[in-house]
Amino acid sequence: MATRTDAPTRREQILREAARLFAERGFHGVGVDEIGAAVGISGPGLYRHFAGKDAMLAELLVGISGQLLTGGRRRVAEAEGGAEGLLDSLIEGHIDFALDDRPLITLHDRELDRLRDSDRKLVRQLQRQYVELWVEVVREVYPELTEPAARSAVHSVFGLLNSTPHLGRPGALPGRTGTAELLHRMARGAFGAAGVTPGA
Amino acid sequence: MATRTDAPTRREQILREAARLFAERGFHGVGVDEIGAAVGISGPGLYRHFAGKDAMLAELLVGISGQLLTGGRRRVAEAEGGAEGLLDSLIEGHIDFALDDRPLITLHDRELDRLRDSDRKLVRQLQRQYVELWVEVVREVYPELTEPAARSAVHSVFGLLNSTPHLGRPGALPGRTGTAELLHRMARGAFGAAGVTPGA
DNA sequence: TCCACTAGTTAATGAGCGTTAACGCAACTC
């Protein structure tokens, strides 16, 4: 547990820079020499830390999915109030992630197909569990939603929350907390509107 | 104008298949031989129709952005009721596009960086105009939104609407019209919630 | 009938890039 605040290890440096570069120019658009240069070593030196370029992407994507799922489960376990507060907690967690790790969010649904079958299956499974976790909570807050509708709504809200990379880079927007609040309100509004049946 | 219902020309075939393949595996992940094979000719034969692989992507992305902007402007011009109805019309148009041309929607924000500077600038400009068109209408319907907030909200709603590629491929969802209605309601709900000021 | 043009073909070229080989060198251990 002492590693938490230690200087980042080489592996972590590499992963961070690789994530940034992959997000900027795509997995195939980035060369190993570039990744190496970004951490001050050159090209093949990376192979002391990773089996290959694919392995970096795999570790990144599995890590993201796992982190999201773990965070979601923790929030479910720690939930005190009712489902309402829990949903707010999930939204808040997802927004924090989207705002703090934009490159990872970008990677998350862009480069999944570049993985080996086994890794891709694992990532898909983690993603599915995360979605199902949300679906349950959403249906508790909005019982009028059918399960397929709730699942669609969750995917769509993820699309909304994950739009942060498209928001102006520096700060034409109301600042971090303002953006987080705006996204939060919009997510709740979207779920609420999903619930009203159109025929009634 | 007779070309509308004619058999698709070779160029159009190629563009359609290229869009599908680029969306599935990324620009760099697809070879020209594959694109050729998808339309029944082989590899270098494509060069009778396009200057190169880059040119295909450029034409696709410029086409998408242009179509969106043109459609949006047409709706603004044809608007009869107030801003409310116009906003609904814009949302409807965007949803139609997202549902009918999923591969293009995917490409739209994934592969922009692979373009030559001039093309990228053009696409960005078209996108920006499309966003601004929405921002104006949104602010008319929700006057309490500041301009930056409205712009963020528009981007986020685009994220929501463009999430269609992530919705289950065949039809675990309520069918096309059901999905369209769900997305529409969520978009309106998101905008509405963006408008309420948190402090009040 | 000949010419020109369109739309293909296969073979060759050349660049880029992931990966491996071979080697160097501090730091730590016994």
Add this chain to the structure above:
DNA sequence: GAGTTGCGTTAACGCTCATTAACTAGTGGA
């Protein structure tokens, strides 16, 4: 102080892939 191990380096290999060259068959006027 000799050996091992961790972490780099540069050079070379081999493959993929976009692009070009060279060539061919059909088609539609003049």
